[in-house]
Amino acid sequence: MGRLYAVEVVYRGIFQKTLAKNITRAIVLAAHRDGKHGISFGRYGDSPERNGIPAKAFAIVGDDEVTLEEGMAKYEPKEVDVTICVDDTLCKGVESWAWYGLQPINRLTKPGGTLIVTSLETPERLIEMSHRKDTPYKLAIIKAAASFSGLWVYKDDHTDARILGAVARVLPELFSLGSLQETLKEENPKTGELLAVSAQKQFDRTSTVGVAAGEGNTEVPYTFEMPKWTEMREGIAIPGIPAGAAIKDPVTGEVGGFQPERNPTFKKYLTRTMRPVVDFEKCIKCELCWIACPDSCFDVTPEKLYDANMAACCGCGVCEAICPVEKCITMVNETAFTDNASQWQAFRKDAPAYKSWLVTVIENRPDRSHGFRYRGQYEEQIKQEVSHG
């Protein structure tokens, strides 16, 4: 029996689907040039993909066809040699449609395997975001913002070629740089030469840092217990989410406002790439954010302020867009935060400290885009990408 290789690409559906597919396809084709056999597939349970929802694509390669069969007919492999994360906010974990609970980004990464992340963050910050593992692994960073290369129209920013160059570097047994370059040329008759150059550059500059066992985010990701068939309510009926309750002010003890109950088994900690921060002192209590939020995220506080609850927010940015007061609600890159605590509670406990925290996260916010935050933002990012890569 030969060796079986597995690579996963963790991406944001649906914007990065083509990117993920390009990467896994090229891995199989390049490995095939080196005499191996492989398959590439998207995880079925992620479909139909929703905007921003984490999803996965895989490349499974075997030294021969019999070995490959070991890795087939699965929704996903049990472990992978390389995890590729094409949106660094996903280092905080993956909440997919395909399962219940939150899975660490490095869950499938083999002992000694590599996590490759496209990011403008430091290795320290990415390790801090990723859940700790019992075994050591390596981290490689490709300096780039998350690529929203599109689904229908593929805006080729060379993220795929660069990532593939990095894979050839960290796992040379899988395929050689030469085979990769040949594959890129054959698959992309017009742009192949240039893609091969990008792959070469990234191959040359890729380095890894070791992540020790136990290093990283210490939080235990929330899990979900699957009931037996005899324990489930019959008739495909699930209990409705009960009505909510009033909120208690952490300082005065005043009770008022309203916090709706929320789905206890589907959180949205990681379905977002950005989150709103609210400058409560600027708020005119117009209620528009509460009305417009598609996910009913806003808890109404006793003094009728609106606190975006991070267990429910999908990061769509609608509240920022609708708030009539300038700089009252600001969307900030998810990488800037280390927890999901209530902003209003922090504000009530120490308003000046909250204000200075707010100013810091807004001023130092790492830029990012959904691809549609404002017209022309993507084009600006492409320029940045060129300078990075």
Place this chain on the structure above:
Amino acid sequence: MAEAIATPPAREAATEKTSLITGSEAIAIACQLADVDVITAYPIRPYDTVMQYVSKLVANGEMDCEYIVAEGEHSQFEVVKHACACGARVFTGSSGVGWMYAMEALTVTPALRIPVVAMVGNRALDDPGAFGVEHNDALAVRDLGWQLVWVDTAQEALDTALIAYRVAEDRRVFLPCAISCDGAFLTHSQGIVKVPDQAKVKQFLPAYDRGDLLLHPDNPITVAPQANEDWLMEIRRQTAAAMERSPQVIREAYASFEKIFGRSYGNPFFEEYMTDDADIVLVGMGTLSMPVKVTIRQLRAEGKKVGFVRMRWFRPFAAEELAKSLGRFKAVGVIDRDFSLGAPYSSGVLATEVRAAMYGAGAQQPVIGFIAGLGGREVTVPDVRRMSEIISAAAEGKRQPPTQWIGLRE
């Protein structure tokens, strides 16, 4: 109500009236007696006859229910599904391609554990457009969690409709039930029927209680959310368990029916006719029982020991009981008023199921399948004689083709 239950049997019998009605009318009267809350209708022959009788009862003020004429069969079955989820006792039905047009709604009803009771006026599927009976319409849902029962007289149609509500709405079951009535032969022919007394029906049929599955603002639940491979097997197993509990509930319902109405159907799952000393038997469903019984009486006069087993409940299928019964005979002939093209031995649906049931019981007798009476073609006495001869030959050890078309111009 309490007074009615306390009434002595002699006076109760006096309140039962006798009417000359069709199978469709009998079903309509059962709906009235069962105090159905919501009925949906969409015309297609021969089911539309039930629709006409029900609308007349409603128009005459003899029946109090929501009578909704839908814009197609799919909506017809969706509307009752939702009404039934909200605690309404419902009735609907269709025929042939109308039933098939409702297929998506038919498919989703069992897993949601919604006890819709429906009548199928059995009709050939198009093409060609034909009004006559074939059983392929109702049989199309045989794998999906619908309980399926065939009747052969207007009396049995009425009684079985009441029993269907009792079984479907039992919390142990909560599965839909379709009563098949052969188009023309039963839907359009009148027979003398004893119409039970309303008070007795109330006694027989408890109120439909959906309990914790009731869709109501006071019981906030979500029904049928999106689910993936982590859930579906468990859900299917739950529906399967409900079907496995159904036979016991059916037995209880027939026993209670006999006690309250004084009419016995013997074995609820199948009727045996002149089988006690029979050498060979024919098996079939629906109104072909009439020519089969007539022929058997003739054959018996000639000294030929032939019996008949008429299947009532096709789902759940009483495999063990049936195999035990059929194991007594030297050969078995199964008459299918349906087709299952490409099935094992090119047999019809019933023959394939009977063989599977007998194999499980280790039976070795030859089982010959007959395809007969398609599209409403009459199954005649000579046809039945022919089938009997084939089975006799098989019983004597003469090899017979496993499936034969009877009454075909050749």
